[in-house]
Amino acid sequence: MAVTESKANFSSRAKALGLEDPVLVKFVDAGIDCMSKYAFLSSYVERTDDSAPRKLAAPDRADRLQRQQVRLSGLTIHGPTLPGHAVIDKCVQMYEDNVLHYLPPQSCPCRDDEVKFKKDRDDKMLSVDGAGHVSLRTQVAKVDADVSSDLLLELALTRRGLALDQAGIVTFSEHERWVEALFTARFRDPPDNYARVTLQQLMQADRQLFVEAADRTRHGIQLVSDGKPVDKIWSETMTCNNVTHLLQPLVTAPPAPFRPGPYDDRRTPYLLHQRMFQEGLLGKWIEQSDVLKLFDCLPKAAPQRGSGGGISFTTGAFAKVKVGLRSNVAVFPKSTQVLAAFVRQSAPAHKFTTVVIFDGVRTSPHRDQQNSFLPNLAIPLSSFAEGSIWVQSSKGPHARTVDGSTLQGVALPVSDGPVLFDARRQMHLTDVWQGRRVILVAFSISAFDKLSFEASQRLISLDFALPTAPEVEHFREHPQLPARLPWPPRFPLLSGSPGSNPATDVPGHKDPLFLELCAGTAMLSRCFREAGVPVMPIDHQHNRHHPLAQVCNLSLTEDSTWDFLRNLVRDHPIRFVRAAPPCGTCSAKLLGLKPVCNVSGEA
Structure with missing residues (x-):
């Protein structure tokens, strides 16, 4: 007999569950005396969570x-x-x-x-x-x-x-x-x-x-x-x-910063105004205020270093996982050229692959391991107080606390003028300042020799002074000591010694100078330089000749250029001056001037 058909099993199971005898007797009298009969009393099946909702009739x-x-x-x-x-x-x-x-x-x-x-x-x-x-x-x-x-x-x-x-x-x-x-x-x-x-x-x-x-x-x-x-x-x-x-209404998100691209038509009005300003800078002596005004027109980004906020603009080469040119070189070529020209104007002998402008950036103690052994050049663009660049030096008079240790160093007053220091090997930081602190830093990446030929030629065409392996090797053996440069620069001359030390080729010495106006190919300046005479060839930025010497891009049509030349002649001894007839973009024809007399000789 099956368990479900057993009457004895039903009675024992009912008593085990606590069913009283009078109630059990009523079940048996009604014909429910085994488990099988009890199970079919109802056809109801308990609903589970997975069951579909019951449909209404x-x-x-x-x-x-x-x-x-x-x-x-x-x-x-x-x-x-x-x-x-x-x-x-x-x-x-x-x-x-x-x-x-x-x-x-x-x-x-x-x-x-x-x-x-x-x-x-x-x-x-x-x-x-x-x-x-x-x-x-x-x-x-x-x-x-x-x-x-x-x-x-x-x-x-x-x-x-x-x-x-x-x-x-x-x-x-x-x-x-x-x-x-x-x-x-x-x-x-x-x-x-x-x-x-x-x-x-x-x-x-x-x-x-x-x-x-x-x-x-x-x-x-x-x-x-x-x-x-x-x-x-x-x-x-x-x-x-x-x-x-x-x-509740939520605060609207701040507008995204304007970041024009090379193929974005929406940037046209912005670039037209900026391009006119840039082209005006390329033909004259560039002042700090001009560079600061240009920086305020450019899009900003958060700096890679620094604490407490600040903004920056970087152009030139980069070296991270790969080596190449930053996007700002392609998006803002004229601005890049203006910044490079300003660096060469401020320190003609300085070699660099990258230019970055910092606004309100305070850096903690660090070393720039991605830089080459060439020194960093820092130039002030705004007027501010204090804010020196402290550079570690064992014989320095200024002490700073770094990671709980007291270190000696030199505080370079960048607010007074350009400074040079070895950013790769010397720990450096930024002191507090008062006012708006905007500085330009020009440096060379360590992997500059890994740049492609096209990238190097692009930087050269934008007036970058790229370093060479012998120059880097020189500074590897003779590290740059923290130093200040004369400011403002009185002339952008070239050293007369081709093999001279770049660290000492700074404006300020009183050797007689050879001045060449409308230099063109600058052949004569090349010869004088090989003879050991400091030279300064000058020509327009659109010079169609390939110069054989580093040319200072100044336009003789600008009054500021003649003010510069007058100050140069007054403050520095001149050995020779050569002035060629103006041609090309400096000609009277392109300026729209009328001739003194016509072919018939009438006035």
Whole structure:
């Protein structure tokens, strides 16, 4: 005999579970005397979390809708406002489970969409329920509501309110008060610098409302003698701080910094004004104020070093994982040329591959390991007090505390003029300053010899003075000591000794000078330099000849150039002067000047 058919097993099992004898006798008298008969008393199977919502019968569904239409006589429940059958089934199942869940607006399509997207044949799929049972179930086609606009979202919320009202969870009037509160916040004018409440914020607040309501109805949501539990806590939930703070306008994001690209037409007006300013600088003696004005026109970036903020602009070569040219070389070629010309004007013998301008940047103690052994040149562009560059030196008079240790060094007063120091081997930092501290730093990357031929020629065409291997080897063996350069520079001359030390080729000595105006090829300056005479060839920046010596790009059409020449002749002994007739871009024809007399000799 099977265990399920055993009467003795049924009696012993009932007594073990605590069933009293009089109750057991009633079961036996009714014919329920074994486990098999007891098991088939009911066909009810407990619902699991994976089970689909129970569908309402058609008469029940029609009765709920009819009673709702009578109760809400002022509302047309038809078309886009009629909730789909699946939405009502979910709400009814929620009521029977006696637990409030969040029903997203996008899960509340209208009945018309359900009919349009209904499949002729449902797909079958194997599923495993929470108890581990495998069954073949029908895969119901999911239809989502479109909530991409204000109107569509409001219609979806209205359908959800009607479905919840039919299920007896919350009355439609209470739910509609929440919808009105959402869109009141949506269309409220925000304060200045604040953005209007977005649809995403409405969705977040709607979700949080159901979270708070579910927390306040843990005892259940089914109808009781004094009304619907959700209706009683609905107003309190709507005004909850966890919900209302999600409906506040948010601060607008700051505008993105303008970063024009080489193929961006939107940068045209900006570049036209900037290009006119740059081309004007290339034909004259460049002042600090000119470079500072140019820097204020250029886009800024956060510095790679420094603490406490600050901005910078970098152009020239870079050496990180790869070696190449920075994008600013291609985007701002004229600005790059102006900065390079200013560096060569300030220290003609200085060799560099990169130029960077720092504005309000304070660096902590560090060494620039990616730099070459050539010294860094720092030039002030603005007027400020203090803000020296402290460079470590064993014999220096100025002490600084670095990582708990006291180190000696030299404080280079960069506010007074250009300074030179070895940034690769000597630890250095920035002291505090007063005012706006803007400085230009020109240095050479360590892997300058890895630059491609095209990249090197591009830098040379933009007036960069690229280093050579012998010069780097010289500074490897003889490190640059912290030093100051004369300021302002009185003349951009070239040393007369071709093999001289670049560290000592700075303006300020009083050797007689050979001055060549409209130098062209600068052949004569080349010969004088080989003879040991300091030379200074001058020609326009658009010189069509290939100069054989380093030429100072100055235009004789500028008054500032003649002021410079007068100061040069007054402050420095001149051995020879050669002035060739002007030609090319300096000719009277291009300047539009009329001749003194015509062909017939008439004045």
